[in-house]
Amino acid sequence: MTQSGFTSKLLHADRRSGVQHGSIHKPIHTAVTYAYDDSRELAAVFQGKQSGYTYGRQVNPTVDALQNKITMMEDGVATAAFSTGMAAICTTFFALLRAGDHVISSSFLFGNTNSVFKTFESHGIEVTFVDATNVANVAAAIKENTKLVFVETIANPRTQVADLINIGDLCEAQNLLYCVDNTMTTPYLFQGKRAKASLVFNSLTKYIGGHANALGGAVTETGLYDWSKFENLYSNYKKGDVSSWGITQIKKKGLRDFGATLGPEAAHHISIGSDTLALRMERACENARTLTEYLSSHDSVKKVYYPGLSGHPQHQLSTELFKHCGALFSIELNDEIDCFDFLNRLNLVISASNLGDTRSLGIPVAHTIYHEMGPERRATMGIDDSLVRFAIGIEETEDLLADFEAALSVS
Numbered sequence: 001m002t003q004s005g006f007t008s009k010l011l012h013a014d015r016r017s018g019v020q021h022g023s024i025h026k027p028i029h030t031a032v033t034y035a036y037d038d039s040r041e042l043a044a045v046f047q048g049k050q051s052g053y054t055y056g057r058q059v060n061p062t063v064d065a066l067q068n069k070i071t072m073m074e075d076g077v078a079t080a081a082f083s084t085g086m087a088a089i090c091t092t093f094f095a096l097l098r099a100g101d102h103v104i105s106s107s108f109l110f111g112n113t114n115s116v117f118k119t120f121e122s123h124g125i126e127v128t129f130v131d132a133t134n135v136a137n138v139a140a141a142i143k144e145n146t147k148l149v150f151v152e153t154i155a156n157p158r159t160q161v162a163d164l165i166n167i168g169d170l171c172e173a174q175n176l177l178y179c180v181d182n183t184m185t186t187p188y189l190f191q192g193k194r195a196k197a198s199l200v201f202n203s204l205t206k207y208i209g210g211h212a213n214a215l216g217g218a219v220t221e222t223g224l225y226d227w228s229k230f231e232n233l234y235s236n237y238k239k240g241d242v243s244s245w246g247i248t249q250i251k252k253k254g255l256r257d258f259g260a261t262l263g264p265e266a267a268h269h270i271s272i273g274s275d276t277l278a279l280r281m282e283r284a285c286e287n288a289r290t291l292t293e294y295l296s297s298h299d300s301v302k303k304v305y306y307p308g309l310s311g312h313p314q315h316q317l318s319t320e321l322f323k324h325c326g327a328l329f330s331i332e333l334n335d336e337i338d339c340f341d342f343l344n345r346l347n348l349v350i351s352a353s354n355l356g357d358t359r360s361l362g363i364p365v366a367h368t369i370y371h372e373m374g375p376e377r378r379a380t381m382g383i384d385d386s387l388v389r390f391a392i393g394i395e396e397t398e399d400l401l402a403d404f405e406a407a408l409s410v411s
């Protein structure tokens with residue numbers, strides 16, 4: 001009896017991996033350390049000759065169970081979980097890059113990932129930002145020392161969609177590590193493996209956890225990259241199947257050095273939240289689709305950015321690649337409408353940062369999350385001062401429509 005549906009697999013993952021007392025969830029294991037009756041056994045575990053738990057910074061059964069669920073969702077070979085999405089991204093770069101390396105990144109990037117790249121530039125790693133909606137720009141930026149290409153599936157807040165498949169083919173041909181941040185689409189809408197991604201990132205804080213009650217992040221090894229050709233691996237970690245050498249170094253060295261460990265309580269919250277990912281995404285994406293259709297024909301709205309709209313530059317690609325076009329969109333209002341006043345007139349939609357919550361959230365992007373970046377970098381990312389981003393939740397569609405209608409009618 002095997003169920004193959006996305007949700008069926010998730011719901012029964014813990015139980016099937018053998019949980020004590022027949023518990024239907026993996027329990028929250030809070031112990032930091034693990035006792036062995038025979039000290040030789042402890043040594044064998046440390047030396048990797050026997051599997052087992054040693055110390056909570058690197059391994060924990062509750063976190064392991066969540067990692068297995070994410071691996072299952074992404075159809076990968078292994079996952080490393082971290083305390084936040086940023087910890088997953090930053091630790092991975094620290095574990096795999098060295099001074100003198102070159103990275104190519106999409107210029108349409110989550111603000112903090114942009115900040116991480118700026119930090120890395122000051123540590124001797126060169127970063128070239130390109131318009132990743134066209135593979136030609138990535139190809140043109142490749143140098144002899146290029147190690148890694150980083151893109152997001154649907155960028156936040158302007159919703160540019162990376163040329164995912166073509167960049168995957170390019171990275172494969174050039175033997176470059178292809179890192180895809182799948183936070184916006186989640187493995188329910190899109191699996192990075194389909195674009196031949198080497199490593200897939202997910203901020204678990206967002207849709208996967210789904211309820212804004214726990215922070216977490218993950219990187220999943222797809223098994224497609226040939227690590228035998230990657231120069232920055234230490235010989236200690238080149239053991240076992242070549243397809244997992246990278247994730248081994250990320251876990252054993254990166255997580256140990258950095259210590260940005262996901263706690264067992266957060267892992268539990270995220271795991272329970274992930275059970276309903278498919279249901280929540282269906283509803284939230286449908287809400288976003290309906291709202292963007294309504295807004296794009298409204299006289300008070302200048303622009304709507306959403307890949308599900310036929311006028312979006314990557315609409316065709318998005319409908320081919322993604323099950324739905326996501327639950328996040330941005331708008332620019334007509335000049336006479338103040339974006340702050342508009343947000344204040346919304347009753348249901350909350351003025352708040354974050355995305356992937358069950359509740360709908362709105363934020364004036366240039367004045368908040370992208371404020372520190374400054375006007376010049378914002379201009380290169382196409383972020384206008386009036387841009388408002390909406391991360392739509394799972395409220396009833398009629399209620400959201402009524403809220404937007406009321407807020408737009410008083411102008």
Ligand SMILES: *Cc1c(COP(=O)(O)O)cnc(C)c1O
Nearest residue numbers: 084085086110181183203205216
């Ligand atoms: C939120 C987010 C992150 C970072 O995740 P945190 O859990 O907040 O650290 C990374 N990438 C994208 C696309 C995000 O939206």
